Structures are given as structure tokens and as C-alpha cells.
Amino acid sequence: MLSKFKENLGAADSRCKILAAVSxxxxxxxxxxxxxxxxxxxxxxxxxxxxxxxxESDADQRLVCGWANDRGIKVFATSxxxxxxxVSKGISIEMAARELRYGWFYGLMDxxxxxxxxxxxxxxxxxxxxxxxxxxxxxxxxxxxxxLKTGRVIRPMLSFxxxxxxxxxxREGIPFREDSxxxxxxxxxxxxxxxxxxxxxxxxxxxLRTIERDMVYFTEASDIIRKQLQxxxxxxxxxxxxxxxxxxxxxxxxxxxxxxxWLYMILSDYDFNTAQAKQVHDSLTGQSGKExxxxxxxxxxxxxxxxxxxxxx
Numbered sequence: 116m117l118s119k120f121k122e123n124l125g126a127a128d129s130r131c132k133i134l135a136a137v138s139x140x141x142x143x144x145x146x147x148x149x150x151x152x153x154x155x156x157x158x159x160x161x162x163x164x165x166x167x168x169x170x171e172s173d174a175d176q177r178l179v180c181g182w183a184n185d186r187g188i189k190v191f192a193t194s195x196x197x198x199x200x201x202v203s204k205g206i207s208i209e210m211a212a213r214e215l216r217y218g219w220f221y222g223l224m225d226x227x228x229x230x231x232x233x234x235x236x237x238x239x240x241x242x243x244x245x246x247x248x249x250x251x252x253x254x255x256x257x258x259x260x261x262x263l264k265t266g267r268v269i270r271p272m273l274s275f276x277x278x279x280x281x282x283x284x285x286r287e288g289i290p291f292r293e294d295s296x297x298x299x300x301x302x303x304x305x306x307x308x309x310x311x312x313x314x315x316x317x318x319x320x321x322x323l324r325t326i327e328r329d330m331v332y333f334t335e336a337s338d339i340i341r342k343q344l345q346x347x348x349x350x351x352x353x354x355x356x357x358x359x360x361x362x363x364x365x366x367x368x369x370x371x372x373x374x375x376x377w378l379y380m381i382l383s384d385y386d387f388n389t390a391q392a393k394q395v396h397d398s399l400t401g402q403s404g405k406e407x408x409x410x411x412x413x414x415x416x417x418x419x420x421x422x423x424x425x426x427x428x
Contacts, residue, residue, distance in 0.1 A: 116275065116283050120149045123263060123271040133158040134229035136220060137183075139175035141291040143235035145280050146272050147182070148289050150233065156187045158233075161223055163216045164194035167208070168296065175292050182290065193219055209302070224267065236261050236270045239277040242326050243307050250303070252389040254379060259334035260327075276323050340380070347377045353420075360412065361385070361423040365399050368421075385412040385423055395421065 135150055137143040137160045150158050162179040164172050176192055183190035201211035220232055241260035248257025263273050272280065284291060300306045315322045350371070355362035363381065368374050379392035386409035387395070398405050398416050407414040415422045 116279070117149060117152055119274060120271050121153060123274060124153070124269065125264070131231055132229045133231045133233050134220065134224055135160050135233040136216070136235070137162050137179050138235075138294075139178045139292045140235075140294055141284050141289075142237055142272055142277070142280055144179075144182070144289050144291040145284050146233060146235040147179075147188075148287065149271070151186060151188065156189075159189040159191065159227075159229065161191045161220055162193075163219065164192070165197040165212050165215070166194055167197055167212075168294070171292075171295060175294075178290060178292055191223055195219075221267075230267065232268045234268055234270050235272045237272045237275050237277055237280060238323055238327055239308070239312070241273060241330065242323055243304050243312075245326065245330060246307050246311070247303060254383065254389060255333060255337050255340060256383065258330065259337060260330045274327075344377070344380050347371065348381065351377075352381075355422075358424065359422040360425050361421075363421040363423075365419055365421060369399060382414075382423075385414075386410050387412070387414075 133150065133154070135143070135147055135158060137147045139162070147160060160179065160183045162176055164176045166172055176194075180190050180192055195212075195215045197208060197211050197215060200215060201208050204211060204214075206214075223229065224232060245258055245260045251257070261270060261273060263270055275283075283289070297305065298309070300309055319325060351364050351367045353362045353364055361381075363378075368378060371377055375393065375396045378396050379387075379389060382392045382395065387407070388409075391407060391409065395407050395414055395416070398407075399421075401416070403416055403418045405416040407416075411426055413424045413426060415424065
């Protein structure tokens with residue numbers, strides 16, 4: 116496991132300052148242990164208490180800090196009132212926790228000079244993300260699962276299944292804590308993990324590895340389509356002197372084979388989902404003046420053009 120972990124780290128060698136996000140769960144504690152094997156104490160740990168599970172959350176933080184201190188590893192800890200933040204922002208608890216932790220992680224990195232943030236996503240997480248993206252309608256862009264490296268973030272546990280991680284933790288005696296909410300089917304990800312995956316496991320015990328190979332092909336297919344999309348945009352998008360963010364020539368778009376798909380690909384960059392893109396495409400031969408809205412953009416169907424405007428202007 117250690118050799119594959121080192122391979123996943125890639126360019127993040129001993130000269131690269133790594134900050135590891137560690138929650139106290141099995142995935143992140145195994146990651147911290149493997150980083151310790153690779154770099155001894157030449158990395159740091161960041162742990163967040165979201166104050167969502169009372170004493171459980173406090174015990175998670177104590178485990179992480181105690182484990183790091185016992186080994187002389189620098190550890191940073193903070194806590195947030197996540198529920199209040201979610202209410203004040205009008206967002207879900209999941210989104211609030213994400214905004215809070217990444218904002219803090221990146222702040223630490225910028226302040227203290229850490230170059231890479233290590234996150235403990237595993238193969239199960241990546242496959243779960245693929246199915247969530249299918250349910251949300253993200254198109255082929257969402258079928259590649261979680262990326263090994265995104266910007267300053269690296270996920271060196273991504274090629275390991277949760278079963279492999281559990282076996283390693285037990286064999287090496289790595290301490291960890293289990294989040295009791297993982298057993299609850301409140302969230303869509305938990306329902307996929309707890310209900311759907313066991314059925315897939317019965318049909319194909321190696322389904323995670325099978326999907327892992329497919330995700331590589333999905334990613335490559337997405338890259339090919341993105342290159343073709345550049346040509347399509349060159350054909351159908353015109354420069355506009357008005358305040359429109361984008362101006363699409365309708366007749367040129369409709370002359371293309373699979374025009375509905377190319378329209379979706381263009382509009383996905385402006386926060387429009389598959390259902391909305393279909394509505395826009397269905398309107399192309401209709402009357403002018405129709406409007407379509409995403410979170411940050413508005414489309415106006417003109418006689419010859421689709422005009423996309425930013426709502427922030």
C-alpha cells in the first residue's frame with residue numbers, strides 16, 4: 116500500500132510542504148499514517164471540529180491532535196458553529212462545512228507556505244460521486260469521478276477501496292473514530308453507500324475496480340469532446356459589443372449534428388443543467404423574448420441569437 120501511496124503523491128516529494136486534512140475517520144488516519152511513513156514529521160495536519168455531533172466531534176479532534184503530538188507532527192485545529200453558518204448563508208449543512216473547511220485550509224496554506232493539501236478521498240468516494248453526478252444530470256463531465264489532483268489538492272488515497280483501507284488500519288493498528296452519521300441514510304451519498312453498493316457487490320464483487328477503469332475512459336472521452344467543443348464554439352459564437360457574456364448564432368447551432376448536446380456543453384459553463392438546456396433548445400424555433408435562468412446567468416432568446424447575461428453585472 117505504501118508504494119502505491121507514494122506513486123499517487125507524485126510530485127509531492129520531500130521538498131513539497133504538505134498540509135493533510137485529517138478528521139479522525141479511518142480514511143484520513145490511514146493517510147496521516149502513510150504520510151508519516153513517507154516524510155516522518157516533515158508535514159502538518161489540519162483538523163476541523165464542525166460542532167455537529169457534540170462529544171463525538173470533540174473526541175475526533177482529541178484523537179487527531181493526540182496522535183500528531185505523540186509523533187511530533189505539527190497540528191492545527193479549529194472549530195466552527197456550522198449550523199449557524201449554514202442558516203446565515205441559506206445553504207445546506209454539507210455545503211456550509213465544505214466552505215468553512217476549505218476556506219480555513221487555504222488560509223493556512225497561504226499564511227504558512229504549504230503548497231499541497233492532501234485529502235483522504237478513496238475509490239468508494241469517487242464511485243459514489245459518479246452515481247451522484249448521474250442522478251443530478253451532469254453529463255459526461257461528471258462521469259470521471261473525483262480527480263487525483265485538482266489545483267493545490269492531491270488525493271493520494273484515491274486508488275484504494277474502503278475495504279483495503281480498513282484491512283490496512285487493522286493490520287497496522289492505526290487508531291480511528293467512526294462517524295455515527297455514516298450509518299444513517301439521511302444524505303443521498305449515504306443511501307448509495309449503504310443500500311446501493313451492497314447490491315452491486317452481490318452482482319459483481321469487483322464492481323469498484325470495474326467502474327474505476329471505466330472512469331478513466333470517461334475522462335479521456337470528456338477530454339476529446341472538450342477539444343471538439345472548441346471548434347463548435349468557434350462556429351456558433353459571435354463577438355458582441357453589448358453587455359452579453361455570450362452570443363450564440365441559432366441557425367449555425369441548429370445546422371450542427373447533435374445540436375442539443377453541443378448547446379448543453381456550452382451552457383453547462385454558465386450553470387445550466389441538462390433539463391434547462393433542453394428547454395432552451397426546444398425554444399430555438401419558437402418566438403423571441405423567452406428567458407431562462409440559472410443561478411448566476413440569464414438567457415434571452417432573440418430572433419437570431421441566444422444572448423447570455425451575467426446577473427452580477
